[in-house]
Amino acid sequence: MKKYLFLIIMTVVAFLVVSGCQSSESSQQGNNENTDPLSPLEETAKVVIAEDGSASGAGFYIAKDKGYFEEYNIDVEFATFGNSDEMLPAVAAGEVDVAGGVSSASFFNSIAQGIDVRFIADKGHNNKGNSYFTFVVRDDLKDEITDYPDVKGKKIAVSTKNAVDHYIYNEMLKHGGVSPDEVEFVLMSDFANMMAAMGNKQIDLALQIEPLITQGENKGIHKRFLDATDYAPEAQIAMVLGSPKFLTERRDVAVRFMAAYLRGVRDYHDVFVKGKDDGGEVVSIMANHTALKDEELWKEVGVTGLNPNGYIFEEDVKKQYQFYKDNGAIQGDLDFDKIIDMSLVEEVLDLIGTYEE
Template sequence: MKKILFLLIAGAFFLLISACNSSDSENTSKPESTDPLAPLEETAKVVIAEDGSASGAGFYIAKDKGYFEQYNIEVEFATFGNSDEMLPAVAAGEVDVAGGVSSASFFNSIAQGIDVRFIADKGHNNEGSSYFTFVVREDLKDELTEYEDVKGKKIAVSTKNAVDHYIYSEMLKHANVATDEVEFVLMSDFSNMMAAMGNKQVDLALQIEPLITQGENQAIHQRFHDATDYAPEAQIAMVLGSPKFLTERRDVAIRFMAAYLQGVRDYNDVFIKNIDDDGEVISIMANHTALKDEALWEEVGVTGLNPNGYIFEEDVEKQYQFYQENGAIQGDLNFDKIIDMSLVEEALKIIGTYEE
């Protein structure tokens, strides 16, 4: 009888312990998410000023592959005629994110009170296949083989006191050729440069893709060395952020940056590491940019995009000083305020560093 009673008590105790464990398991099996990059509770719209340039790759890929959507972010692309229209919209928070290309007028706008931040890389040259580099006329390719051979030549450049002019100046320094020993030909349209090459009106040009590759295929010009020889860390374009986006919508901004960098990393996997993705990234690029020929994407030099987001800060300041020395700058800039890598740094803590 005592043995039976003992067994009944032991059984009851066992059931009680099991029930408690079951209850604890139910209470802890679905804990609340502590992921700092969990999807937003409500869908947030982010407006991006983008004109279909190849340097917007991170935006396009993140959108089409669902990286923004995974954070419950909806992106909308807005197009502006020029930076004079775009920058005030960014400063006012009407546009959250945009792309900015270095120029004296760009820096002057900021110096005069247009409040924007440089928050990530959006374009630089890749060693060996620069997206933006000099080309030499086909019939001169055997004559112009070294940098110093540019002396006495006509060189077409698309803008004055902008990043093109800066890269032109860096090339001449590398060649040890003075500015008065060459002829600077201002030619704003890159397609016109191709025609001028064909008509033998210019000898060299600072050209962009896909016109570089198209001109090579048509025997109009050939690449003249590589831009990273003389401007290895030239910051051509930056991602700009609205101050309101960085402060009042910080939770959205961090998630946006994480998604953007995921898009850039897919881009680098395909174009830099040559990882096969069955053509998905190339298809996205062809869909969003003016270069619709997917086969040509296999040939062109592509825009450099840092998968860890950082810009070449020293080069941005160097370009500003170049414009200043040319007398094209009005007002001073506080680069410690303008360059803000905090979003990049916070996103990297979550998604980790990309191994080159």
């Protein structure tokens, strides 16, 4: 009888323990469902991205093609604009949610004149040793121009004045102890024309971009000239811009968008910086979305640096602004505490974790 009672008691205890565990587990699952900020949106949300197929848009392309946006029930649409004068007002008005912005005096002037956009993540910087955006020297001068002071007296082509190209050019001269008066600044807006001018020996150096850097080297027209991170180690070339409406009125969408974007950037970083073998998927995505269609050439070119944790080089953005202002190209002041908004990146990093090198 005692043995029978003991078995009944143990059965009841076991039942209560199991029931309690199931209740606790059910409660935890319910809490996760209710509070998980990265669960898919209840309704599909459209996000418009102003992107023109530049390599720095890698995070957008990879997140789209690998289904990261779709996981959060986000449908992205790419829109193109002729120039920033058309694009920035659309972002400020919320007609475009996200865009890419390249540093220039005209870009900063638009913001100073009341166009309200925010810098919300990194969209391009140089990688040490293999920069996407760097100087090249004419092939027949490669043994003559071997160090920065050697550029004195040379003709140097730059694509824009009072923009990030001009800023990097100026940083290179300062690094070499060369005055702007001691070189000839050649304004040449078309990068392909730079390569032609190099071949015709009309210029000696040029601030060039990929894939023209690699193509020119393969053709024996020019060689990379040292490394851009020697003199501009944290040059912020491009930023992800966000509409204030997107960041506030559609914050739930914005958080998921940024999570997907950073996941795409991390895949890109894994392949192009860490050398991870993903079976060619990321290279194929880049070839599909950009002007460089040759997948084999993607294995040779220097690629845009993209921060897998999203942060931009804030101090360098301010330094570029000051450079343009000192040149008399800026009208008005900017409140960078308002314009640079890393809160979305920080919120997402708390959710998906920090990328460790």
